[in-house]
Amino acid sequence: MRTMVVCFSLLALAGARAATLDVIPQPASYEMRPGSFRLQGGVSIVVPPGVPEALQVGTYLANAVAPPTGFRWRVVEGTRPSLRRGEIVLALSGRASANPEGYQLEVSERGVRIQAASAAGLFYGVQTLIQLLPPEIEAKRRQEAGWSIPCVRITDSPRFAWRGLMLDVSRHFFPKEFIKRYIDEMARYKMNVFHWHLTDDNGWRIEIKGLPQLTQTGAWRVPRLGKWGRREPARDGEAASEGGFYTQEDIREVIAYAKERFITVLPEVEMPGHALAALASYPELSCTGGPFHVDPGTDFYQKVDNSFCAGNERTFEFIDKVFTAVAALFPSQYVHIGGDECFKGFWKNCPKCQRRMADEHLNNAEELQSYFVRRAEKILESKGKRLIGWDEILEGGLAPNATVMSWRGMEGGIAAAKMKHQVIMSPTNFVYLDYYQGDPTLEPSTFGRLLLSTCYQFEPVPEGVEPQYILGGQGNLWTESVPNPRHAEYMTWPRSMALAEVLWSPKTTRNWDDFVRRVGAHFKRMDAAEVNYARTVYDVAMAPVLDAAGRLAVKMSTELSGSDIYYTLDGTNPDRFLQKYVGEPVAISGDAYVVKAVAYRDGRLSGRVLTLTVEELRARLKNK
Ligand code: ACM
Ligand code: ZN
Numbered sequence: 001m002r003t004m005v006v007c008f009s010l011l012a013l014a015g016a017r018a019a020t021l022d023v024i025p026q027p028a029s030y031e032m033r034p035g036s037f038r039l040q041g042g043v044s045i046v047v048p049p050g051v052p053e054a055l056q057v058g059t060y061l062a063n064a065v066a067p068p069t070g071f072r073w074r075v076v077e078g079t080r081p082s083l084r085r086g087e088i089v090l091a092l093s094g095r096a097s098a099n100p101e102g103y104q105l106e107v108s109e110r111g112v113r114i115q116a117a118s119a120a121g122l123f124y125g126v127q128t129l130i131q132l133l134p135p136e137i138e139a140k141r142r143q144e145a146g147w148s149i150p151c152v153r154i155t156d157s158p159r160f161a162w163r164g165l166m167l168d169v170s171r172h173f174f175p176k177e178f179i180k181r182y183i184d185e186m187a188r189y190k191m192n193v194f195h196w197h198l199t200d201d202n203g204w205r206i207e208i209k210g211l212p213q214l215t216q217t218g219a220w221r222v223p224r225l226g227k228w229g230r231r232e233p234a235r236d237g238e239a240a241s242e243g244g245f246y247t248q249e250d251i252r253e254v255i256a257y258a259k260e261r262f263i264t265v266l267p268e269v270e271m272p273g274h275a276l277a278a279l280a281s282y283p284e285l286s287c288t289g290g291p292f293h294v295d296p297g298t299d300f301y302q303k304v305d306n307s308f309c310a311g312n313e314r315t316f317e318f319i320d321k322v323f324t325a326v327a328a329l330f331p332s333q334y335v336h337i338g339g340d341e342c343f344k345g346f347w348k349n350c351p352k353c354q355r356r357m358a359d360e361h362l363n364n365a366e367e368l369q370s371y372f373v374r375r376a377e378k379i380l381e382s383k384g385k386r387l388i389g390w391d392e393i394l395e396g397g398l399a400p401n402a403t404v405m406s407w408r409g410m411e412g413g414i415a416a417a418k419m420k421h422q423v424i425m426s427p428t429n430f431v432y433l434d435y436y437q438g439d440p441t442l443e444p445s446t447f448g449r450l451l452l453s454t455c456y457q458f459e460p461v462p463e464g465v466e467p468q469y470i471l472g473g474q475g476n477l478w479t480e481s482v483p484n485p486r487h488a489e490y491m492t493w494p495r496s497m498a499l500a501e502v503l504w505s506p507k508t509t510r511n512w513d514d515f516v517r518r519v520g521a522h523f524k525r526m527d528a529a530e531v532n533y534a535r536t537v538y539d540v541a542m543a544p545v546l547d548a549a550g551r552l553a554v555k556m557s558t559e560l561s562g563s564d565i566y567y568t569l570d571g572t573n574p575d576r577f578l579q580k581y582v583g584e585p586v587a588i589s590g591d592a593y594v595v596k597a598v599a600y601r602d603g604r605l606s607g608r609v610l611t612l613t614v615e616e617l618r619a620r621l622k623n624k
Contacts, residue, residue, distance in 0.1 A: 020514070022521035023131045024497050025190060025504035027156040035109045039133075039147035041071045043111075046089045049077040053119035056260055058090055061126045068139040068528075069147055080113075088112040088129075090122045097121060101192075101262075102157025105129060107149050120262045121157075124190050128154060131188075135521070138529035160460065162424050162472030163503040164193035164266070165433075165496060167488065170200030170277065171228075171297075171479040173219075173244040178485040180257050185493070185531055187261035189500035194258055195266040195336065195474060198246075201276035201295045201306050205245045206267070208325045211318070213281035219245035221294040227445060228480040231297040240294065251329050259331075266388070267330050269322055272372045273342030276306040278318075285315050287350035297480065302343050310372045311352025320379050327383035334403065337376050339389035342369055362396075370396030377402060388424070391416070405474070407432075410462050417469035426474040430458035431499060433491050434478040438536030439610055444490075446481040452519075452537045453559040455498040456512055475499045486532045493526060493533035494519045516560055539607035540565050540599040544621040545585050552618060553585035558599045563606060567597040573609055574598050588614055 021030060047058040058075040065071055073088075080089045088111060096104050096115035103116035103125035114125035132150060136143035165186055167174065174182075183194055198206045204218030220240035224231040234240070246254070258265045275285075276295050283290025287309045300306070308315045326335055344365035347353040353368060362368050370393070377387040377399040388403045391412025398404070403422040406413030413423040428435075428448065435448030460473040475496050482488050497519055501510070516537065526533045537559050547553040556565045565581035566574040569592040581597065588595070595617065598609045612620075 021132070021152070022518050023128055024515075024518050024522055025501035026509045026511075026515070026518075027128065027154045028506050028509070029156070030152055030154040033108075033151035033153065035151045036148040037107050037109055037111060037151065039065070039069065039071065039149070040086065041073075042086060043071065043073045044087050045073055045075045046078045046080055046087055047075060048079065048090070048092050051092065051119065054090055054092060054122055057119055057122045057126055060123070060260065061088070061129070064126075064130055065133075065137065067141060068137050068143040068145070070142050071147075083108065083111045083113055085110045089114070090125070091115045092119070092122070093117065097155075097157050099157035101161075102155075103128075105152070105154040105156070107132065107151050107153075109151060112149070120192075123187075123262050124156070124158075127188060127190055128156065131525075135524035135528045138525045140530070143528075158190065158504045159506060160470070160472030160503045162193055162474065163191045163500065164195050164424065164426075164472070164474030165191055165492070165499075166195035166197055166268075166426075166474060166476040168197040168200065168477060168479040168482075169205050170197060170203040172483050173203060173205060173242075174479075174485055174488065175244065176246060176250045176254060178488070179254050181485075181531075182488070182492075183254070183258050183261055183263055185489070185529075186263060186496075189497060190504050191496070191500055192262055193264050193266055193474065195268060195476075197268045197270075197478075199268070199270045199277060199338075200274045201300070202297065203243050203245075203294060204277040204281065206251065206269075206326070207245055207247045208322055209248070210321055210325075211282070214278065215245045216281075218277040218281035218294060219243045221296045224296045226297070228297040229299050233298045233300070234293040234296065242296070243294070248325070248329060255330065264332050265330060266332050266334055266336055267326050268336035268338055269326060270338030270340075271308055271319065271376060272310060272369060273307045273340070274338055275308050276300070276304065279306065279308070282318065285309060285312065285318055287311075287346040287353060302345060305346045307342050307344065307346060308372075309350060309352055310347060310368050311350060311354070311356035316375055316379070319376060323376075323379050323383055323385070327380070327385050333386055334388045335380055335385045336388040336405070337373065337380075337393075339369070339373055339393040340391075340407065342392065344369065364396070366396035368396065369393075370399070373402070374399045403471070407476070413470070414462055414465055417465045420469065422471050423469050424471050424474055425458075425460040426476055427458075430455060431473060431475040432478070433475050433495055434481060437491070437495060437534050438539050439541060439612075441612065441616075442539060442608055442610060443534075443536065444481065444487065450495065451559055452495055452498055452516075453512060455495045456502065456510070456515060458499065458502045459507075460502070473499065473503050489532035490534050493531065494522065494537070495534075497522060513561055535607065538599060538601070540597045540610050542595065542597060542610060542612055542617070544617040544624075546621070547585060547587055552588045552614070552621065554588065554595055554612075554617060555585045556581045556597050558607075560599075560601065560606075563599045563601050565597055565599050567595060569595055571596070575605070576600050576603065588617070 045058040047054045062073040103121040116122045134145045136145040204214045220243040222234040223242040279286045280292040288305045404416035405424045435450035543555045568574045
């Protein structure tokens with residue numbers, strides 16, 4: 001009996017030491033220690049005296065733990081040269097980290113100490129601390145759980161200063177309450193820029209006093225449910241009943257909420273293209289004069305004028321008014337002016353635009369766009385702001401101080417960095433969150449493809465580029481195919497966990513297998529928080545190939561190592577007692593009409609059954 005007890009405690013000790021953390025993004029370095037700190041109602045959070053931001057971080061922690069634990073922790077000001085039992089100490093020290101966002105976290109059986117050079121670092125230390133607690137800590141209501149934190153010492157700091165997510169609120173409007181929830185979710189993963197895509201062809205979402213039509217007309221469109229890009233245009237007299245906008249008060253509220261989470265809100269106001277909602281409001285700012293409807297998701301592009309007239313001075317007066325309001329509202333040093341996918345066809349037939357080109361000695365429409373962006377930059381700079389644009393702003397010559405957000409691959413970013421401009425990498429093939437994350441037959445309709453594993457391979461600093469010009473990276477959620485908040489979350493998580501790790505953790509700690517293990521742990525946290533996410537990483541994938549004899553065959557795979565795949569060719573649902581995939585493509589023999597496959601992990605069903613008809617496989621082979 002005695003020996004048994006010793007054995008168990010040794011095992012427990014060994015287990016504690018060998019345990020790995022379930023923290024995302026992976027901390028730069030950590031060391032597990034034996035034992036744990038048990039949370040109780042009487043804990044005090046000690047914050048440095050006279051630092052409002054630190055007090056606010058302490059309060060954030062107390063508020064985060066209160067609902068699920070029922071603990072009402074006190075937040076007190078003070079300094080503690082040595083830790084007192086039952087205290088969580090947040091301390092500011094220039095020596096804690098060379099990086100302003102870095103922190104050190106030490107959990108002992110007595111208590112917790114977080115040290116950082118700034119309140120942002122304390123906040124990230126608090127986020128890590130919350131992740132060390134059981135998943136139930138994310139619940140909004142009282143839970144029964146063992147509220148203890150494993151003893152550990154963590155030293156951590158981010159690799160990049162720009163860790164962004166963009167949400168398009170034009171294609172579909174998302175209410176203020178959801179924006180705050182999204183910001184909360186970003187903060188959990190130490191992301192620090194919320195890029196708010198506020199205007200586009202399908203809705204203008206920001207109140208600008210003195211330009212009332214933008215929100216009376218531009219924020220509303222006729223309701224449609226069909227596939228985006230194929231929807232019926234507005235009918236005569238049809239009510240524009242779908243949409244919404246943020247009042248300036250709403251925007252201030254969101255900015256303040258984000259600031260408490262150390263997230264900068266970057267506003268985007270699209271120009272010269274993607275401006276149909278603005279032109280529906282003020283058609284005199286277009287080349288053709290309209291009238292226009294806010295687009296409900298039709299295939300209007302290149303048929304309807306959606307670019308501001310670059311030859312009309314009133315366009316620049318309008319932009320000045322909008323930027324005056326934007327600069328006054330948003331503390332961000334940057335304002336994003338869009339600049340992507342500007343259709344220039346109407347400029348070519350517009351006397352005002354042609355006149356402008358002659359007067360300014362501009363050789364082509366790209367140079368006219370650059371003229372436009374340079375003027376936008378001057379207006380912004382006169383209001384103390386700096387310009388960011390999508391990589392198309394390179395095409396007719398880059399504005400003098402512009403920062404480039406590279407989306408059509410990394411090339412625009414590479415070119416800008418070589419010109420010594422700042423760059424944020426946001427390439428479609430690694431970070432476009434609107435793309436399919438699994439097989440299109442299993443997922444809600446969209447386009448493109450971005451697997452979790454691909455996102456995890458994102459490397460923001462290309463070879464041959466000086467890293468100092470790469471501010472960081474950003475994931476973009478365009479919402480043509482995202483009509484509601486639950487689906488916005490589904491498309492964001494877990495791919496943005498991968499992105500968060502790419503942007504925060506040292507490149508050397510990246511480990512796909514361990515990441516996926518941690519993602520599994522975080523799904524439990526998301527369940528507790530009632531946040532939606534996609535489990536597509538557990539599904540199976542099929543790819544049609546031709547075998548040596550030129551016949552159709554199917555390669556099957558999973559994103560996870562250690563999965564087993566089972567399949568059928570007879571139309572029944574596969575399970576682990578049927579045919580196992582052994583790595584060689586499966587030949588489609590005879591008159592088989594459908595292939596079904598499913599993945600198992602550790603002997604348990606992990607994902608959904610993927611069903612592809614032979615006809616579909618042949619079509620995919622042809623389109624490859
Ligand atoms: C973009 O995706 N058009 C920036
Ligand atoms: Zn024009």
